[in-house]
Amino acid sequence: MKTVAQMLCDKPQQKVHTIDVDAPMLEALRLMARQNIGALPVTRGSSLLGIVSERDYARKGVLQGRSSVATSVRAFMTEPVLTVSPRQSIRECMALMTEHHLRHLPVLDNGVLVGLLSIGDLVKEAMAEQDALIQHLEQYIRGEVA
Structure with missing residues (x-):
């Protein structure tokens, strides 16, 4: 199973949009609409x-x-x-999101915000891994894998 780092590298949109804690909520709503995203990490300077x-x-x-x-x-x-x-791992993230009813998880590397994962990102990755496993098992059953 992939790690969060591997998954972030595969995301087409690498930029993490943020909003300042003191910004008006309308500004956050406009940014989410413009970027077609459902959540924004809230920051003050570089602190989440x-x-x-x-x-x-x-x-x-x-x-x-x-x-x-x-x-x-x-x-x-x-x-x-x-x-x-x-x-x-992606599995750890899915468990955390399920347990806490979350739709978004910020990714911090040594305290620095480096990404944001959505439940959609994780479901897409889980489906891709399952599809690959099914394909491998079908090849194995047909005797195509040594």
Whole structure:
């Protein structure tokens, strides 16, 4: 099974978009819409403070009557944020996401944000690995593998 580092290298979009903790939530929503992403790591300088998602906005904003124009990302973000390292396996990430009902996992390498994994990224990778295993087993059954 691949590691997080291997999976990040295979992602077509390597850039991790972030939002400052004091930015208005509307700015975060616009960035997520523009980049077609569902969550943003929340930072202050190079420090990861939390994560904010469309789900956070719906639950902590719309349902509570908060304005996305007048309220900073800080009021909507989830903290503390669970993170993974590049050395962890995809299986470990899936277990963590399942256990904690997460859709996104920031990747930190020695405290530096180097990536963001979505549940979609992990499902896609798991399916690719299963497809490869099935193909290998079919070849083995047909006697095509020595």
